[in-house]
Amino acid sequence: MSELLERLANLPLRENLRGVSPYGAPQLDVPIQLNVNENTHPMPEVVRQAITEEVHRVAGQLNRYPDREFVELRERLAAFLGHGVTPDQVWAANGSNEVLQQILQTFGGPGRSLLSFPPTYSMYPLLASGTNTAYIAGERGADFDLTAEAAARQVRESQPSIVFLCSPNNPTGTALGLDVVEAVYAAGEDAQTVVVVDEAYAEFRQTGTPSALELLPGRPRLIVSRTMSKAFALAGARLGYVAAAEEVTAALRLVRLPYHLSAVTQATANAALKHVDALLANVEDIKLQRDRIVNELTRLGLTPAASDSNFVFFGGLADPQRTWEALVSHGILVRDVGIPGHLRVTAGTEAETTAFLSALERHLGTGQG
Template identity: 70%
Template sequence: MNSPADPLATLPLRDDLRGMSPYGAPQLQVEVALNTNENTHPVPADVVDAIGERVRSVAAQLNRYPDRDFTELRRALANYLGHGLTEQNIWAANGSNEILQQILQAFGGPGRSVLSFVPTYSMYPLLALGTGTEFIAGRREPDFSLGAESAARQVAEHAPAVVFLCSPNNPTGTALDLDVVDAVYEAGEAHSTVVVVDEAYAEFSRSGTPSALTLLEGRPRLVVSRTMSKAFALAGARLGYFAAAAPVADAMRLVRLPYHLSSVTQATALAALEHHESLLATVEEIKTQRDRIVAELAALGLTPATSDSNFVFFACGQDAPTLWQGLLDEGVLVRDVGIPGHLRVTAGTEAETTAFLTAVRACLHRE
């Protein structure tokens, strides 16, 4: 009989998985959920209709496997990104997490390592674990920033097979200067390191913040990962993608599962890309609410980080769990990212932002 304390205890689980907990933010029924960095605006009606039409058009052929190489979708993604990219430079998968997993399956694995600079996206070590890749936790400055010299020195020291650079970084929300990406790539040249810039939140960057897409030319092991979960408001569709030199995309065919992108997923993504202007119309509004959160939290005596994403990371004193619970009691769910004295909140609609700020004031007033 399974132990109540550990229902997996009697299974022949891998030793390195014992004691682990599944990834996931709390899924609680609350009035205002601002803990998972979703785009909280609903999908526009014209896009809903377009997706419905596209999906309906493929429904009669669901007895057949989808286009294994999703060529039309890759071409549409290349057109969306620009920068002279073609479908040969594009790969896609079921969310950017699967993109990163496939990269580690191809270039990581037993006897190899992946380096990232913590605090950063908490899935990176879990993806490393799942692919048998050693995870190396690189160091940031005390203010969570990352400079080119420090990053390059750590890459040279550890000689990883892969580097993950999250920009804008999750959970801090700050974008990397391109000199950091360039320095990391140069430092990894001696060991043919694959450098992945995870730009899941790139569409929310402040004006003038450059994308690593501008660095792709002449760098055959540089990969820029994106997602349709955030700015496109399609978290439920699960579509992530990357741009890189064509051989990197070709390498993914060695590790992807057969027909890994369903016909429905491809149809949904194509409809969204055809209507990307409608979908992205909420981005500026979200950025306005994000900047409002930064300004008003600072006015309340808290310390928010400047953000290039659709969320705000803020210092709230040493008792973050108490504030988290207080906000929850007020009907607002934010994210405790496990960094002492800090919380993270998604920038939602104007009404959701007002509810969050009102709840913060109520909690601070009770102290």
């Protein structure tokens, strides 16, 4: 590995890529993997069958380029989102990471900047680096909260080209109030800041937690990002999308690669969107397991954050690395996000959740947690 790093250092890399590590979570061969916020529930059989039939239908046409404008998919995504969103306001790519990258390619770049508020999704600075966009790390409160006043002040001070607001936030799982989004948007008026609300986990939010989709009318610099990786259990299909003003989706077309969404990807997503109810039934079960985790961790004397996502961020651990290792020894993989005293666990099936809670309680009983 050291030899490879030495050879890498000898390449004529861009300076802002030197010393950078690629994004990635530990991948271990264990029975219960609760570390990357996947939907661990089995795909409903009706959805599997629909995807199989749709992919089979397009397989005979793979010698031709796919629909460059993926019209049917945009229509189905707009219908799913509601809130008056039209197909012309929807854009999609290979996972929400690619959509975010396209946003930075369009509105970022040399001489421009991106502001986000760590701890948050760790891909943001990597996406900024990859597009030669200066990255500005904002600040949160002591309990990782972000108030409208604090966020707006930091936007006025730094005048960024783009702001990424992750809601529900990864890794904390907490959602932002719409007052934060409104305040950030208003604070960016002079700099014409583009405000992106990353709602990758929106389908898991608590009842009554609003979506930034409500704020789209009259805000041409606001973009709401979603994904089909989580609630739709399509992490392997790679489909992310945004809703925004029509002029924003027109702008994103300027940087998209030709025919960037394959016919197979489009067929898979379209088939899944025909069975929203079956997929969202699993979402309800995941929410039950998430709330169960929060309740049980509280009983165990730990401090889980209130979660609007499909994972739980929890503190109160004296030695999170030792706890992580103990769980691995029981065949359970969770995520060490590098925040002292904390770990993050995905809400899995009932059986996976039971295994996690039982193993954690046994470990804490040894006094080594």
